Amino acid sequence: MPTLEFDERKLLTELEQLTDRLRAAFAAACAERQFQCYVRYSEISQNGDHHKLARALGCIWEDLGKAQADHTALERQLEVCLSLLPNGEPDELDDRVFAENAVASVAFAIRARITGVSQEAVWAARRAYESLDHYVTNRLNPTIIDPNVEARILAHPLVQAELERQQVDLSQLHAAATTSAGESEVIDQLHLHSQNDAPRFLDAKPL
Amino acid sequence: MSRMAVLTLANGRSTFSKVMGFARAQPILRAGETIIAGGIVDLVPAQRALLQAGEVAARLPGAHAEITALTAAQEAGFAPRALATTRAICPACAAVIESLGGRLVGANTAVFPR
Numbered sequence: 001m002p003t004l005e006f007d008e009r010k011l012l013t014e015l016e017q018l019t020d021r022l023r024a025a026f027a028a029a030c031a032e033r034q035f036q037c038y039v040r041y042s043e044i045s046q047n048g049d050h051h052k053l054a055r056a057l058g059c060i061w062e063d064l065g066k067a068q069a070d071h072t073a074l075e076r077q078l079e080v081c082l083s084l085l086p087n088g089e090p091d092e093l094d095d096r097v098f099a100e101n102a103v104a105s106v107a108f109a110i111r112a113r114i115t116g117v118s119q120e121a122v123w124a125a126r127r128a129y130e131s132l133d134h135y136v137t138n139r140l141n142p143t144i145i146d147p148n149v150e151a152r153i154l155a156h157p158l159v160q161a162e163l164e165r166q167q168v169d170l171s172q173l174h175a176a177a178t179t180s181a182g183e184s185e186v187i188d189q190l191h192l193h194s195q196n197d198a199p200r201f202l203d204a205k206p207l
Numbered sequence: 208m209s210r211m212a213v214l215t216l217a218n219g220r221s222t223f224s225k226v227m228g229f230a231r232a233q234p235i236l237r238a239g240e241t242i243i244a245g246g247i248v249d250l251v252p253a254q255r256a257l258l259q260a261g262e263v264a265a266r267l268p269g270a271h272a273e274i275t276a277l278t279a280a281q282e283a284g285f286a287p288r289a290l291a292t293t294r295a296i297c298p299a300c301a302a303v304i305e306s307l308g309g310r311l312v313g314a315n316t317a318v319f320p321r
């Protein structure tokens with residue numbers, strides 16, 4: 001099986017072909033999968049509030065259940081998200097990088113829903129990919145990231161699993177867009193799948 | 208920097224530092240290669256994807272970009288030649304540069320005379 005890559009341009013093109021609602025759902029799924037990273041950060045550091053982030057995520061999914069976005073509620077949750085970003089410079093030695101990416105993805109998903117701009121959804125996906133790249137790189141612990149190390153990071157099962165999930169999500173959303181399947185049904189499925197995948201997002205496997 | 212800027216600048220947040228390597232051949236670096244490093248948070252994939260031929264990414268979690276780049280050069284057995292940063296070199300990094308025989312020639316640049 002060929003190694004999947006995070007191809008931002010291709011992802012943008014594919015997201016452009018979806019409705020605003022479906023591309024925001026793609027972003028929300030990327031955010032949902034990272035939620036446990038924020039829970040871990042807030043519990044260990046005693047900073048942040050994962051209940052608030054859970055409410056923000058819940059607000060997006062609830063809003064995605066409707067044909068029209070509720071801008072007022074979403075903008076309120078966007079402000080909440082920004083208040084949840086870890087303070088100070090990110091420190092690679094703790095969970096702040098993962099927490100920041102998790103919150104940022106929720107914020108990008110909200111913005112994707114409010115604006116319909118595909119790039120916001122791309123950024124939500126990119127943050128998920130960056131968290132896994134960061135996690136795997138830290139475990140490999142190279143001093144220099146040369147092309148060989150780069151290839152090893154990309155090919156790691158955790159990175160490949162997320163890239164595959166993003167691809168599967170996109171396929172399902174495209175299928176929903178081109179068939180009679182209702183958008184609400186496919187969004188519900190995406191929500192469920194992303195919740196199920198969340199505990200495995202940073203699942204440590206031997207390198 | 209506002210928190211909003213942290214979101215929007217998420218992939219441009221790193222300080223870049225370059226060290227021109229030369230001297231002994233080593234398995235991970237070649238003479239004349241340029242080391243690119245991020246400060247505090249190492250380069251993310253999108254930044255690493257922008258590297259060109261002859262440029263390699265260094266990594267040292269939590270360290271300033273200057274220290275990351277210099278450490279990579281040292282560990283590979285290369286002497287640094289010149290260093291440039293996108294943010295002003297801090298006093299602690301300046302001290303390390305000087306301890307390695309470097310000389311600051313500007314707020315963002317240092318050279319290492321042979």
